Amino acid sequence: MPLPTPLQGIRVVDFTWVRAGPWAARWLGTLGAEVIKVEWPLNLDTLRQNRFTVPPGVEPGPNSTGQFADTNANKRGISVNTRTETGLELVKRLISVSDVVIENFSSRIMQRWGLGYDQLKKIRPDIIYVSMAGFGHTGRYHWYGTMGPAAQALSGLTHLSGLPGAPPAGWGWSYLDDTGGMYGAISALTALRHRSATGKGQHVDLSQMITGITLTGPALLDKTVNGRKARREGFPPGNRTVWPGAEVVNNYRGPIAAPHNAYRTSPGGYNDWATIACLSDDEWQKLVKLMGNPQWADDRFETIDGRLEHQDEMDQHIEKWTKTMGKYELTEKCQAAGIRAMAVQSSQDRVDNDPQLRHRDMYVPMDHPMLGPWKFQNAPFKMSKSPARIANPPPMIGQHNREVLESLLGVPHDELLDGYENGVFWPTTMDRYPYIEEALR
Amino acid sequence: MTSANGNPSNGSYGQDGVDIGGARPADLSQPGSLNGLRALEICDEKGQFCGKLMADNGADLIKIEPPGGEACRSFGPYLDDIPHRERSLSFWHYNTSKRGITLNLETKPGQDIFKQLAATADIVLESRQPGYLESLGLGYSALSADNPGLIMCSLTPYGQTGPWRDYVSSDITQLAGGGQMASSGYDEIDVPAPPPIAPGGGNSWHIGAHYAYIGLMAALYYRFLTGEGQYIDASIHEACALTTEGAIAIYLSTGDVVQRHTGRHAAPDMSPAIQFPTGDGGWLNTTRSGTNLTPARLKLLAEWFDQTGMAEDLTDARYQDPEVIAAENDHIVQVMKNFFMNSTLLDSFHGGQQRDFPWGAIRSMDEIVGDDHLTDREFFKEVEHPELGRTFTYPGPAMLLNGSPWRISRRAPLIGEHNSEILQGELGLTNSQLLLLAEGRVI
Numbered sequence: 091m092p093l094p095t096p097l098q099g100i101r102v103v104d105f106t107w108v109r110a111g112p113w114a115a116r117w118l119g120t121l122g123a124e125v126i127k128v129e130w131p132l133n134l135d136t137l138r139q140n141r142f143t144v145p146p147g148v149e150p151g152p153n154s155t156g157q158f159a160d161t162n163a164n165k166r167g168i169s170v171n172t173r174t175e176t177g178l179e180l181v182k183r184l185i186s187v188s189d190v191v192i193e194n195f196s197s198r199i200m201q202r203w204g205l206g207y208d209q210l211k212k213i214r215p216d217i218i219y220v221s222m223a224g225f226g227h228t229g230r231y232h233w234y235g236t237m238g239p240a241a242q243a244l245s246g247l248t249h250l251s252g253l254p255g256a257p258p259a260g261w262g263w264s265y266l267d268d269t270g271g272m273y274g275a276i277s278a279l280t281a282l283r284h285r286s287a288t289g290k291g292q293h294v295d296l297s298q299m300i301t302g303i304t305l306t307g308p309a310l311l312d313k314t315v316n317g318r319k320a321r322r323e324g325f326p327p328g329n330r331t332v333w334p335g336a337e338v339v340n341n342y343r344g345p346i347a348a349p350h351n352a353y354r355t356s357p358g359g360y361n362d363w364a365t366i367a368c369l370s371d372d373e374w375q376k377l378v379k380l381m382g383n384p385q386w387a388d389d390r391f392e393t394i395d396g397r398l399e400h401q402d403e404m405d406q407h408i409e410k411w412t413k414t415m416g417k418y419e420l421t422e423k424c425q426a427a428g429i430r431a432m433a434v435q436s437s438q439d440r441v442d443n444d445p446q447l448r449h450r451d452m453y454v455p456m457d458h459p460m461l462g463p464w465k466f467q468n469a470p471f472k473m474s475k476s477p478a479r480i481a482n483p484p485p486m487i488g489q490h491n492r493e494v495l496e497s498l499l500g501v502p503h504d505e506l507l508d509g510y511e512n513g514v515f516w517p518t519t520m521d522r523y524p525y526i527e528e529a530l531r
Numbered sequence: 532m533t534s535a536n537g538n539p540s541n542g543s544y545g546q547d548g549v550d551i552g553g554a555r556p557a558d559l560s561q562p563g564s565l566n567g568l569r570a571l572e573i574c575d576e577k578g579q580f581c582g583k584l585m586a587d588n589g590a591d592l593i594k595i596e597p598p599g600g601e602a603c604r605s606f607g608p609y610l611d612d613i614p615h616r617e618r619s620l621s622f623w624h625y626n627t628s629k630r631g632i633t634l635n636l637e638t639k640p641g642q643d644i645f646k647q648l649a650a651t652a653d654i655v656l657e658s659r660q661p662g663y664l665e666s667l668g669l670g671y672s673a674l675s676a677d678n679p680g681l682i683m684c685s686l687t688p689y690g691q692t693g694p695w696r697d698y699v700s701s702d703i704t705q706l707a708g709g710g711q712m713a714s715s716g717y718d719e720i721d722v723p724a725p726p727p728i729a730p731g732g733g734n735s736w737h738i739g740a741h742y743a744y745i746g747l748m749a750a751l752y753y754r755f756l757t758g759e760g761q762y763i764d765a766s767i768h769e770a771c772a773l774t775t776e777g778a779i780a781i782y783l784s785t786g787d788v789v790q791r792h793t794g795r796h797a798a799p800d801m802s803p804a805i806q807f808p809t810g811d812g813g814w815l816n817t818t819r820s821g822t823n824l825t826p827a828r829l830k831l832l833a834e835w836f837d838q839t840g841m842a843e844d845l846t847d848a849r850y851q852d853p854e855v856i857a858a859e860n861d862h863i864v865q866v867m868k869n870f871f872m873n874s875t876l877l878d879s880f881h882g883g884q885q886r887d888f889p890w891g892a893i894r895s896m897d898e899i900v901g902d903d904h905l906t907d908r909e910f911f912k913e914v915e916h917p918e919l920g921r922t923f924t925y926p927g928p929a930m931l932l933n934g935s936p937w938r939i940s941r942r943a944p945l946i947g948e949h950n951s952e953i954l955q956g957e958l959g960l961t962n963s964q965l966l967l968l969a970e971g972r973v974i
Contacts, residue, residue, distance in 0.1 A: 096749035098756070109776065121749045142777065142799060143784040156784035157777045197552070207933075224889070226931065228554035229907035230545070234884045236818075238776075239795060239805070240891025243816040244880075248794070249895045250731035257721055257806055258814055258893050259728045262714035262789070262797035263776035272741040277930050279748030280588055284564035284935040286755040292934025299891075300910060303899060304929040305737050307624030312608045313896035314911075314924035315620055320895030321812075329703060329729050340607030342621070343702050343733050344576060350703060352712065352726050361788070363727055365707040425698045432704035434727050436713045437782035437789065440772050444708075449693035452769055465783055470739075470769030471746040472690070474671075475761035476753045478746075 095122020096476040100282070101188040103128060103181070104165060106274075107135040109238070109267035110298060111194030111222050112161045114274025118190070119164030120469055120478045126188075126494055127167040128181060131487055132517050137161055138487070145461060153486040153523075154460045160484075163466050167485025168494050169515055172203055176514045181205075183499050185213050189285075190278050194222035194270075197232040207293040216291040218281040222274050226297030236298055238264020245302025246309065249320065250342065253328040269305070270298040308342045329365070334401045345369055348397040349377070351405050352434060353412040355420055363434035364417040366408065366424060373429060380427045381411050418443070441465070454480040459525075491515055492529045506530070551907040557928075557936035563589020564935040568751075570654035571595060571645075572629070573636075576603045576702075576733065577767065578658035578686045579625040581740035585654070585747070586628035587928070587937050593648065593953060594631040598972050600946040610919075616946065617918075623943045627914065627925065631944025632953050633974045636667055641973045647958055649674045654747060655683040661691045671762040681760040682750040686743040690766035700767070705735035709771020714778055716791035718804075727791060738774050739767030794893075806893070807868050813876030814893040817867075817883075824863065826851040831886040832867070841870045900924070914942050950974050 100123040104115040112127070112135070119125040129135060134152055143156035152158075171177040182205075185191055191210060193200055200206050200221070210217045221227055224236030242248045242261055252259030277294040285291055303310065312318040324336020331346045332338050340346055350367045368374040371393060378387045386407050390396045397404055412420055417433035424431030433439065440447055447453070450472075453465040469478035495501040495515075507530065509515035516522055545551045566589040572582040573595050586592035600616050603625075610618040635641040646669070649655060655674060657664060664670055664685075675681040685691060688700035706712050706729040717725035743765040750761055772779075778789050778797065787799035794806040794816060805817045824832070833845035843866050849855050856863065871879050880892035892898065905911060912927040928937035954960045954974070968974045 094753075094757075096753035100752075117745060121745075140777070140780075142781045142787070145784045155780075157780040160780050160783075225904060226908060228552050228931070229904040230549050230551045230554075231884070231904040232552035235887065235889035236891060237889055239816050240818045240889050243814075243891030243893040244899075246894055246896055246899050247730070247732065247734075248816065248891075248893045251715060251728060253717075253722060253728070256717065257808075258794050259716055259730075260794040260806075260816070260893075261711075261730050262716065262791055262795070263778065264796070265730070265734075265774070265776075268774045268776055269738070269741065272745070273930055275745055276584070276741065276748070277932070279745060279752070280564045280930075281932060281935070283568075283748060283751050283755075284932070286752065287564075287567060288935075290934055292932060295931040295933060296929075297908070300905065300908070301929045303905070303910070304926050305734060306732055306896070307926050308606075308608065308621040309732065309896055310900065310926050311620040311624055311923065313900050315610060316608060316612065318608065320897045326731050329726065339612075340621075341731065342608075343729075343731050344603075345606050347701075350701075352703075352707065352729070360790070361713050361727070363707075363712070365704045365712070365729070367701040367703050369701060425695075428699060430699045430701045430704050432698070432700065432708040434707045434712045435710055435772075437710060437775065437778040438786075439713075440710055441779065441782060444772075446689050446693045446695035446768060447772060450690055450766065450769060452772060461784075467773050467779065468769075469746075470742045470767075470773055471684075471763050471765035473746060473750060473753075473761055473763050475759055476750070478749070 094476050095479065096473065097121045097123040100124065100190065102126065102190040102192060102278070103185055103188045105191070105193035105195070106222070107194065108137060109161060109264055110270035111192060111274060112137065113268060113271025114220070114222065114278070115165065115192055116161055116163060117271070117275040118278060120480065122476070123190070125165040126184065126490070127162060127165045127485060128172070129167060129169050129487055130171055131169055131520055148460060151460070156461060158484060159458055159461060159464060160466055162484035164481050165485055166490040166494060167487060168491045169488030171514050174514045176509065178203065180495065180499060180501070182213050184494070185210060185217065187498065188214065188217070189282070190218045190220065192220040192222070192274060192278060196235055197223045197225070197227045211291070214291070216285055216289060218278055218285060218291045219293045220274055220277045220281070220296065221293065222270060222296045222298065224298050226300065227295045238267040238270070241266040241270070241298040241302055244299045246306045247302045250306065250309065250326055252326050254324045254326065254333050254336070266298050266302050270301060273301045330401065332398055338398060346394065348394060348401050349404060349408055353405070353409045355412050355417040356415055358413070361434055361436040361439065362417055364412060364420045365432055365434065367430045369430065376427050376429050377424070380423060380429065456480055456483060458483040459486060486523070486525055488516060488526055489529070545907055554907045557909070557931065557933065559936055559938065561935055563587070563938060564932060565590035566935070568653045569593070569651055570656060571648055571652045573657040573659060573664070574686070575601050575658055576606070576736055577688070577739060578656055578743065579603065580737055581686060581743045582629060582656055583625050583627055584740065584744045587939055589935070590654070592629045593949070594626060594629045594944060595634050595645065596631060596946065598633045598635055598974060600633070604946070624925070626943035628940045629944055630949040630953065631947065632950050633947040635973045636669065638971070638973050640968060640971070642667055642669060644954065644958065645669060646674065649681065650678050652678070652681060655681065656686065656743070656747070657683070658686045661685070661687050661696050675760055679760055680754055680758060682747060682754060682763070684743050684747050684763040684765055686739055686765045686767065688766070689768045691764040695768070702733050702735045703729045705767055705771055706730065708768055709735065710775045710778060711771060714775050714789055714791060714797035717793045721793045725791065735767055735771055739765065739770045742770040803864070807871045809871045809876040809879055810873050811875045815871055815876060815879050816891040816893055818889050818891065824856050826853060826856065828887070829856055829863070835882055835886060836866065836870045839873065841873060842866070912939050914939055916942050918945065947974060
């Protein structure tokens with residue numbers, strides 16, 4: 091018998107779209123909550139249109155993108171036009187039997203729908219309402235819009251990443267969509283504990299941009315406490331802790347250390363790199379020994395200040411050595427010697443070449459109605475009694491209208507059929523997919 | 532009341548009379564969400580942020596450090612740049628709202644005290660190497676024997692099982708294995724032969740901590756339903772591997788491996804630049820290529836640029852045609868670049884946002900500290916350090932829990948600050964027992 095899930099019995103109304111919001115609800119679903127994604131085909135979730143993730147040979151369409159699939163696994167989905175009276179009424183009925191409402195619209199959309207917290211509370215007094223706007227629902231610029239990259243820029247995270255003297259490298263993906271999603275889930279779960287303890291719901295007002303700032307704490311304190319200039323020579327220090335020649339100050343990635351860098355490895359392909367970090371003189375000596383006590387590694391490098399002073403020379407020598415082997419070979423050798431090292435892993439490496447992720451069942455196989463056999467990302471933790479699980483593929487748009495509307499909300503079958511004729515459950519201007527016709531039979 | 536773009540607001544006003552969009556102070560009469568829960572933390576840099584999330588949300592969190600304190604008390608920067616284990620700003624940030632005791636877990640008396648504390652705890656969070664606590668007789672089965680509701684989470688670099696479980700790591704090696712580096716870096720045009728870049732700030736630890744916290748909260752709900760505790764084996768490597776947005780989905784879908792691009796999404800193909808320098812030495816992130824210009828949006832831009840005579844020909848009626856906009860994209864981007872170079876970072880950012888362009892100024896702490904919007908949301912928190920007779924400004928809540936506020940209830944504990952309060956006050960040890968523990972280097 092499968093083990094129970096931790097969030098059994100929790101129902102989530104998921105109005106989210108794009109990445110951060112859906113990712114939040116995805117984790118609640120992966121932990122066993124019943125997540126119902128509310129969509130409208132004329133206002134399609136942009137991930138349903140992601141051009142990079144339609145597999146070759148699969149018919150393009152809103153149910154055919156790999157990125158939507160993983161981001162929305164473990165949910166059910168309904169298509170309802172909330173701009174119609176009937177549609178809005180049904181959404182309110184859904185909320186009345188739910189525990190959590192989560193959305194990532196701009197700051198006043200839900201209020202305009204008549205679904206602001208004050209109204210939600212009337213529908214369901216202990217509702218947990220998580221809003222995930224870019225700047226939050228309060229503050230003078232609450233109506234400003236962000237997507238991941240802009241939020242990262244504004245939060246100070248982008249400024250922390252890159253080489254000195256070059257443009258900001260930033261983050262090569264919407265880190266604050268991933269992490270914004272984390273905070274959506276964190277908010278719901280934290281508020282759920284409050285509800286368990288007190289019986290009370292609440293509104294959690296998230297700002298994607300501000301969650302980023304809380305990830306820059308030491309840098310922020312260095313400014314407020316020490317008055318350190320954030321725009322300074324040698325910052326950000328690339329992959330180093332201190333850029334060669336720059337003032338020796340801590341640049342917010344743990345202890346000042348050298349070597350601390352990415353090095354090329356054999357055979358020299360695009361992602362043939364590995365990282366090595368020696369956080370103490372002792373770890374440095376282990377590396378010297380592993381490299382075969384080369385002549386260049388003389389007493390100039392024995393202490394951290396010497397290694398910082400001669401960092402470029404040291405890194406060039408180390409790289410000559412790392413280039414003689416593959417990144418995994420280097421990783422294994424270093425780890426066997428107690429040296430902190432790891433291959434730079436691409437997406438392909440993680441899926442195909444990483445024995446640890448394979449051992450831990452990181453990519454869970456499951457069939458998807460359009461994509462066929464597919465892999466879904468598992469939770470990064472194992473719970474001994476109530477594990478997270480990949481239970482079902484993402485909803486095709488409007489897939490679960492009948493079971494949610496009829497079985498859960500008690501909508502009579504003929505009213506359901508009417509809703510398809512008058513634009514409540516499907517746009518009258520759009521053909522219905524075969525799975526929708528089938529479900530209505 | 533409407534704001535500049537026509538959005539209704541709740542019409543509340545800050546001290547300077549500016550509409551602050553309904554911002555209101557958190558109701559600090561209400562306890563935090565985790566009020567009534569006790570958590571023990573045995574963590575270095577890998578887990579301390581998860582502990583902070585619990586402590587700022589109201590848990591009674593006792594941080595258990597080795598005598599002399601955790602090694603990460605030696606991470607700079609330091610107060611006034613004077614290195615000292617009580618002056619680490621990094622430690623300060625990650626350990627707010629916690630109490631702290633010192634305890635040598637490798638001694639029998641230390642283990643006994645820890646077991647007594649664990650018997651009073653709801654949660655134990657630890658980030659020691661896999662098997663370490665177990666080897667001391669302090670694993671989950673021992674601790675939960677008389678406390679079946681106990682939830683214990685081990686947050687470690689690679690998890691408790693598997694071929695890499697004993698691998699050692701640091702922030703940069705986690706970001707390498709997790710895929711952050713393979714997605715971050717530069718186009719050749721910006722940096723010749725560019726290396727993959729590990730984004731700064733210690734974010735592998737944040738990524739691991741967020742998921743550990745999620746696991747803990749889920750376990751708390753399960754305990755609420757069943758009364759049962761459990762053990763959570765959390766892996767920073769897996770958490771990082773999950774945190775590269777579309778890179779995995781792209782590979783699974785098409786077999787394409789993403790390439791790194793300056794300041795924007797790694798992608799299977801080349802894409803136009805989205806970061807532009809501003810006249811005051813800053814950089815503006817325009818979020819997406821081409822800025823999705825419709826004729827109406829282009830008109831907004833042209834009218835804005837025209838105010839300073841920088842619109843060139845964009846005010847021309849021929850640009851009210853999507854085909855012309857598409858054909859002239861390079862020229863339009865050049866006009867934008869010229870405008871930004873004659874404007875400032877913050878003017879470009881606000882001007883764009885006020886016209887519904889979701890742009891972001893690449894801000895440093897120089898711009899973030901004191902920001903009006905953050906101030907409206909009471910983001911900056913004054914935290915008292917009584918031993919120094921000083922108060923410092925900290926980053927506040929990551930989320931506004933309107934019913935059970937996040938709050939920093941105290942500055943990070945000094946080394947062993949609460950030894951007496953907890954060991955004598957709560958566990959009932961005598962003065963002389965405490966003395967013997969101290970002289971025996973147990974505390």
